[in-house]
Amino acid sequence: MKTILPIASGKGGVGKTMCIANLGIALAQAGKTCILVDLDLGSSNLHTCLGIKNRHPGIGNYIYKQESSLEALVLPTEVPQLYFIPGDSLLPGTANLPYFTKKKLIRELDQLVADFILIDLGAGSSYNVIDFFLISNTGLIVTTPETTAILSSYSFLKSAVYRLLYRSFPSKSREREIIQDFVSTPIEGSSLSFQQLVAKLSEHSSDSGLKAEEQLQSFFPRIILNMGNSSQDFSVAAKLRDISRKNLAIPMEFIGFLPHDPAVSRSIFTRVPYILDKPNSPFAQGMRLLTQKLTAGTFPSTPQLFEDDEDIQELQQELKQE
Numbered sequence: 001m002k003t004i005l006p007i008a009s010g011k012g013g014v015g016k017t018m019c020i021a022n023l024g025i026a027l028a029q030a031g032k033t034c035i036l037v038d039l040d041l042g043s044s045n046l047h048t049c050l051g052i053k054n055r056h057p058g059i060g061n062y063i064y065k066q067e068s069s070l071e072a073l074v075l076p077t078e079v080p081q082l083y084f085i086p087g088d089s090l091l092p093g094t095a096n097l098p099y100f101t102k103k104k105l106i107r108e109l110d111q112l113v114a115d116f117i118l119i120d121l122g123a124g125s126s127y128n129v130i131d132f133f134l135i136s137n138t139g140l141i142v143t144t145p146e147t148t149a150i151l152s153s154y155s156f157l158k159s160a161v162y163r164l165l166y167r168s169f170p171s172k173s174r175e176r177e178i179i180q181d182f183v184s185t186p187i188e189g190s191s192l193s194f195q196q197l198v199a200k201l202s203e204h205s206s207d208s209g210l211k212a213e214e215q216l217q218s219f220f221p222r223i224i225l226n227m228g229n230s231s232q233d234f235s236v237a238a239k240l241r242d243i244s245r246k247n248l249a250i251p252m253e254f255i256g257f258l259p260h261d262p263a264v265s266r267s268i269f270t271r272v273p274y275i276l277d278k279p280n281s282p283f284a285q286g287m288r289l290l291t292q293k294l295t296a297g298t299f300p301s302t303p304q305l306f307e308d309d310e311d312i313q314e315l316q317q318e319l320k321q322e
């Protein structure tokens with residue numbers, strides 16, 4: 001079964017691309033065929049994190065129709081079973097991607113043959129980034145424990161939930177109006193829960209309320225905490241998870257914890273991906289744990305809510321045992 005994982009972050013510089021490159025390697029080493037797709041158009045640098053020179057046609061050529069199929073852009077890497085589709089650093093980002101190009105791109109991404117397709121999305125909450133994130137209901141978000149990163153991860157999730165619900169109803173529908181009114185009327189000092197929005201939609205029509213509820217319950221994004229320093233980071237992580245569950249009314253889980261390690265940045269200069277160079281480092285161990293979770297299906301394919309701190313405690317325990 002193929003797993004498409006769009007990977008986003010609220011803000012840049014949290015190590016998303018570095019994580020994707022190393023996660024791809026870890027998945028390939030675990031025997032999974034993996035294609036990494038650089039969709040961070042405008043600031044593509046996945047090739048750098050993989051130690052590959054940027055001299056091949058990429059998504060930019062596809063968008064400007066110099067290349068007609070996405071498949072033709074797939075490059076092998078030095079790691080067996082790991083493939084790569086380059087981005088384009090000359091393009092002004094995905095923000096202005098025409099609708100039909102976006103549709104075609106999504107369709108062709110879905111047709112690629114591999115066990116895992118990891119998509120590096122640009123930072124931030126532009127519509128196009130969110131639409132790519134919503135290709136899957138279990139996309140990943142990379143954050144650091146810094147307050148600014150946590151807050152922007154939350155904003156990203158909120159925008160994604162909004163768009164998910166909005167897209168669930170036809171254009172010009174009363175439901176869309178209700179959704180729009182709800183998010184554009186901030187109530188000072190109170191944290192409005194999307195559960196209240198579901199109630200509002202139910203008042204209009206019980207079917208619509210049910211539909212919205214189902215959408216929320218089947219949206220199951222998972223978070224990777226990168227550049228962690230201490231066990232305190234786990235409580236920061238728990239806050240983000242809890243507030244997302246409460247206010248956004250979605251199941252959400254932490255799936256990876258990767259420590260801060262200055263040598264990770266240095267791997268860019270040596271052009272040797274970090275987990276190949278230091279397979280026994282805590283960063284590489286964290287990556288393997290993440291890989292196990294993604295491949296072993298220990299996470300539910302049908303979303304479910306975890307009780308209390310189950311996911312975080314489990315991660316803490318596993319890291320201790322390593």
Ligand SMILES: Nc1ncnc2c1ncn2[C@@H]1O[C@H](COP(=O)(O)OP(=O)(O)O)[C@@H](O)[C@H]1O
Nearest residue numbers: 012013014015016017018227259260261264265
């Ligand atoms: N776990 C880590 N420890 C230390 N530095 C890291 C770690 N992860 C990423 N970095 C560094 O952070 C910087 C930003 O990483 P990058 O992957 O380009 O971020 P993003 O894609 O989120 O913008 C890079 O210099 C990278 O080497």
Ligand SMILES: [Mg+2]
Nearest residue numbers: 016017040045
């Ligand atoms: Mg990046």
